[in-house]
Amino acid sequence: MTDGWNIVVCVKQVPDADDVSIDPETGRLNRSDAEAVMNAPDYNAVEAALELRDEVGGTVTALSMGPPNADAVLRVAVGMGADDGVLLSDPAFGGSDTWPTSLALARAAEELDADVVFGGEETTDSSTGQVPPGIAAHNGWAQLTYVEELESRPEEDKLVAKRDVEGGYERVAAELPVVVAMGFGENDPRPAGLHRKIYAETDFEPETWTAEDLGIEDEVGLAVSPTQVGGMDTADPVPREQEVVDETDELAEQIAEVL
Amino acid sequence: MAATSDTSADIEEHEDVWVFVEQHDGEVANVTWELLSKGRDLADERGENLVALVMGENIDETDIPEQCIARGADKVLIADDPVFEPYRSDPYGEQFRHLVETHKPAIALIGGTHTGRDFAGRVAVPTHAGLTADCTELEMEDGRYEMRRPAFGGDALATIICPEHRPQMSTVRPGVFPAAEPDADRDGEIEEVEVVVDEADTMTEVLEREVGDVADITDADVVVAGGMGAEGDFEPLWELADLLDGEVAATRDAVEEGWIEPARQVGQTGKTVRPKLYIAAGISGAIQHLEGMDDSETVIAINTDPNAPIFDNADYGIVGDLHEVIPELIEYFQENEEAIPA
Ligand SMILES: Cc1cc2nc3c(=O)[nH]c(=O)nc-3n(C[C@H](O)[C@H](O)[C@H](O)COP(=O)(O)OP(=O)(O)OC[C@H]3O[C@@H](n4cnc5c(N)ncnc54)[C@H](O)[C@@H]3O)c2cc1C
Ligand SMILES: Cc1cc2nc3c(=O)[nH]c(=O)nc-3n(C[C@H](O)[C@H](O)[C@H](O)COP(=O)(O)OP(=O)(O)OC[C@H]3O[C@@H](n4cnc5c(N)ncnc54)[C@H](O)[C@@H]3O)c2cc1C
Numbered sequence: 001m002t003d004g005w006n007i008v009v010c011v012k013q014v015p016d017a018d019d020v021s022i023d024p025e026t027g028r029l030n031r032s033d034a035e036a037v038m039n040a041p042d043y044n045a046v047e048a049a050l051e052l053r054d055e056v057g058g059t060v061t062a063l064s065m066g067p068p069n070a071d072a073v074l075r076v077a078v079g080m081g082a083d084d085g086v087l088l089s090d091p092a093f094g095g096s097d098t099w100p101t102s103l104a105l106a107r108a109a110e111e112l113d114a115d116v117v118f119g120g121e122e123t124t125d126s127s128t129g130q131v132p133p134g135i136a137a138h139n140g141w142a143q144l145t146y147v148e149e150l151e152s153r154p155e156e157d158k159l160v161a162k163r164d165v166e167g168g169y170e171r172v173a174a175e176l177p178v179v180v181a182m183g184f185g186e187n188d189p190r191p192a193g194l195h196r197k198i199y200a201e202t203d204f205e206p207e208t209w210t211a212e213d214l215g216i217e218d219e220v221g222l223a224v225s226p227t228q229v230g231g232m233d234t235a236d237p238v239p240r241e242q243e244v245v246d247e248t249d250e251l252a253e254q255i256a257e258v259l
Numbered sequence: 260m261a262a263t264s265d266t267s268a269d270i271e272e273h274e275d276v277w278v279f280v281e282q283h284d285g286e287v288a289n290v291t292w293e294l295l296s297k298g299r300d301l302a303d304e305r306g307e308n309l310v311a312l313v314m315g316e317n318i319d320e321t322d323i324p325e326q327c328i329a330r331g332a333d334k335v336l337i338a339d340d341p342v343f344e345p346y347r348s349d350p351y352g353e354q355f356r357h358l359v360e361t362h363k364p365a366i367a368l369i370g371g372t373h374t375g376r377d378f379a380g381r382v383a384v385p386t387h388a389g390l391t392a393d394c395t396e397l398e399m400e401d402g403r404y405e406m407r408r409p410a411f412g413g414d415a416l417a418t419i420i421c422p423e424h425r426p427q428m429s430t431v432r433p434g435v436f437p438a439a440e441p442d443a444d445r446d447g448e449i450e451e452v453e454v455v456v457d458e459a460d461t462m463t464e465v466l467e468r469e470v471g472d473v474a475d476i477t478d479a480d481v482v483v484a485g486g487m488g489a490e491g492d493f494e495p496l497w498e499l500a501d502l503l504d505g506e507v508a509a510t511r512d513a514v515e516e517g518w519i520e521p522a523r524q525v526g527q528t529g530k531t532v533r534p535k536l537y538i539a540a541g542i543s544g545a546i547q548h549l550e551g552m553d554d555s556e557t558v559i560a561i562n563t564d565p566n567a568p569i570f571d572n573a574d575y576g577i578v579g580d581l582h583e584v585i586p587e588l589i590e591y592f593q594e595n596e597e598a599i600p601a
Contacts, residue, residue: 017412017546099384126410127527128392133348133380142462143348143381146373160466166288166372167473167522170345171466178462184528185515226389226424233416235409238553241574244565248584251559252591254575256598258536258557259481259503 004058005115005154005176009049010105010131011042011062011077013070017124038073041120043080043189044182048150049118050081050190056154059083061112062206065093065104071206079192079200086112090210095222102134107214110139115176116159121146121184132181142174145181269363273425276302277367278332280313281374283345285321289475290370292330292438294431297397298368299331299439304399308333310364314351316344328447331439335447336362340454346374347463350456352381357455359386364426366404368397371432379430389421390428393527395435413527413550434477434531434551474506474522481505482534484525484552487512488541488562488581493519495585496540502592503599508532510548526551540581544569561585 019034049060062077064070065088074085088104096104109117117136122129129145136143144161148169151160160173164183192200211217222228245251276298281288295311302309311327313335318324324335336358342350355378359367369379371393383390395416396407406419406429421427476482483500485493486509493507500507509519511526525532527547537555541562542548549572552558560573561581570576577584592599 015411098380098390099387102384122528124412126392127412128380128390129376130380130383130390130392133377134384136348137352137381137384143377144463145348145377145380164373164521165468165470166283166374167520168468168470170468170470172347173464173466175462185511226383226387227391227419227421229417230405230420231418232410233418235414235416238572240558240572242571242576243574244570244576244578246577248577248579248587249591251561251575251577251584252588252595252598254557255503255536255538255559255588256592256595259598259600 005052005056006113007049007053007058007060007116007118008063008109008112008114009045009060009077009082009118010135011046011064011073012039012120012123013037013064013066013073014039014123014125036069036072038076039120039123041122041182041184042073044184044187045118045120046077046080046082047187047189048147048180048182051187052116052150052152056152058115061086063105063108063112064088065101068208074206075200075204076192078204079197080190081193081196085204085206087206087208088214089208092211092217092221095225096220097225097227098128098130098134099226100220100224102131103138103216104211104214104220105131106135106138107216108209109135111214117177117179119179119181121181129181132179136179139177142178143181144172144174144178146183147180148183148186150180270423270425273363273365275308275310275362275364276305277310277312277364277426279367279369279375279378280311280323280327281370281372282313282315282323283470285315285323287323287326288370288372288433289438289477290372290375290431290433293433293436294368294370295327295330295332296439297431297436301366301397301399302333305365307365310334310336312336312358314338314343314354316341324449326441328445329441329443331445333447335449337449337451338454339451340456342454342456342458342461345465345468346378347461347465348377348381349462351378352385353456353460354454355382356385358452359388359426367426367428369428369430371430376430379428383428386426387424388426388428389424390430391419391421392430394429394431397429397431409527409550412546414546432531434533474520476506476508476523476525477530477532479506479532480535482508482525482532482536482552482555483538483540484508484510484542485513485519485540485581486510486542487516489513489518490541491516491518492582495582495589499538499585499589502589503536505534505536510542510545539569539573540585542569543567544572
């Protein structure tokens with residue numbers, strides 16, 4: 001592969017975690033007016049994708065499934081340096097759980113002839129972390145999750161990852177194509193360059209693909225999703241004394257009481 | 260391409276509660292025992308068997324199957340082959356798919372560790388299973404399996420159901436459910452299953468594995484936790500924890516700084532702890548952190564910022580520098596040893 005790798009990076013639009021709050025008066029979840037932003041761990045995915053491109057050559061295409069205004073997160077990725085962006089948007093996708101979501105992304109990755117697909121560790125809204133392994137499984141590709149570092153071996157068509165595992169780490173070599181879920185915070189995402197940012201926000205227009213374009217119109221959406229959200233409750237804040245003391249000795253006495 | 264076996268047509272045929280036994284080199288991850296204990300309750304309520312699934316190499320040279328039975332399993336399925344050591348998603352995924360197709364479980368419980376989540380996400384797809392992440396409550400309600408899980412960083416609790424697909428799979432983070440004590444008198448059946456995976460078909464190779472002792476902070480009565488406010492120096496926290504016979508824990512940010520090992524991370528993507536006493540020092544109180552410690556009996560906060568959210572989530576707090584307050588606490592308890600139960 002002399003012309004480098006086709007790198008795809010999946011980015012998701014989520015409500016800004018800092019804006020999602022519990023109303024102290026009503027105890028209700030406040031997220032309606034939360035700003036839509038790119039999922040924080042996806043910055044690490046984009047950075048890793050760009051670093052890999054710098055190493056092996058090729059292109060980085062940002063990929064997102066979401067409503068039409070989710071093009072904003074593709075613009076963030078393009079501003080950081082991604083070459084292109086594709087939006088999967090279709091009312092048919094509505095209500096998809098991780099099974100059809102990863103199917104749609106998997107089909108798009110195939111369509112883009114991906115060698116490596118990047119994703120974040122998990123999202124800040126539904127935080128399942130199931131989408132990257134799901135993409136790999138749908139396509140029958142290798143997967144590398146909780147990745148701390150990558151080493152490319154273009155001559156062997158392989159990618160080697162250092163993965164975080166309980167109590168230590170492991171190094172795993174995977175054949176291409178491979179899906180990589182970067183660990184959150186494992187690299188320093190680059191800021192958008194000024195010119196690139198202006199391009200991303202003005203001239204750049206992502207392509208939009210529908211479920212039919214991907215040939216999966218009967219395999220996505222709420223109806224085929226194995227899981228359903230049966231109800232949502234606000235998590236009750238645990239009642240606490242909230243007493244602030246002035247002296248360490250007072251604090252020590254409270255601790256002694258508990259012991 | 261992985262074929263899809265849609266099981267929605269034959270829900271009735273699916274029965275039993277499965278637990279994925281996470282083991283590395285014969286060492287079983289603690290979360291497995293927690294799941295067997297929860298799985299036992301579910302199986303009893305459903306009038307079904309609890310089945311432990313072990314994949315690995317030379318399992319017969321370990322006491323893992325017997326331990327699974329002592330911890331509640333009615334049956335242990337063993338897939339024994341060098342291809343299963345160490346864990347890799349592709350051979351584990353293929354084998355699991357085969358077992359689901361041949362044995363048809365109704366429910367499968369998997370630990371929410373990195374290995375467990377890597378496995379669960381992979382295997383749910385070819386079996387077209389419903390997979391619910393990070394469950395904190397698993398209940399049978401009027402014959403229906405209901406999985407509850409935090410969402411939006413813990414601000415909301417969602418109830419997830421899986422009406423038309425089997426198995427209904429759930430991952431559970433370590434520390435969420437208590438582990439039951441083993442009962443050596445329990446009886447159970449052990450079955451070796453056919454291995455359907457071949458090394459030649461794998462797409463990955465583990466080049467190196469460096470794993471040390473994994474600290475377990477989930478059973479401690481006292482947890483002294485530090486965050487970015489520790490500024491790289493956890494020494495006073497270790498000293499206080501030692502004095503109070505507790506464990507040291509940390510926020511994700513402190514772990515990422517390399518100040519402390521990842522196994523001690525508390526929160527959404529770490530451990531869940533519910534000690535009698537949780538001391539949060541230099542921790543702001545982000546929702547993802549609170550999720551892992553909010554069930555602690557008493558929470559103490561030490562923070563220089565009087566507006567830090569941790570104070571709203573603490574019983575007692577002090578505005579101050581942890582590098583002054585903690586040494587003072589240590590001094591207090593050294594002088595008042597009788598305050599510490601033997
Ligand atoms: C309250 C609530 C709870 C839910 N619980 C579950 C559940 O337990 N099981 C389940 O199957 N579904 C669940 N869902 C549905 C699930 O949120 C959607 O399928 C979601 O779009 C993808 O899951 P995620 O956000 O958890 O992704 P994760 O798997 O956490 O995302 C990991 C990475 O995958 C990529 N990615 C994920 N989604 C997209 C996307 N739309 N576009 C581009 N890249 C993406 C990103 O790189 C991201 O960093 C739930 C939904 C809600 C509202
Ligand atoms: C997907 C995702 C998953 C996450 N999972 C987790 C998780 O599992 N666990 C987790 O903890 N976080 C998690 N986080 C990160 C979380 O959002 C916060 O960033 C993190 O908890 C903050 O850590 P901290 O309190 O140590 O640092 P900060 O927020 O920086 O707070 C440091 C605090 O120390 C105080 N301080 C400073 N100096 C001193 C001093 N000398 N003495 C006393 N106090 C001092 C400051 O006032 C401040 O309140 C996750 C985030 C994401 C996006």
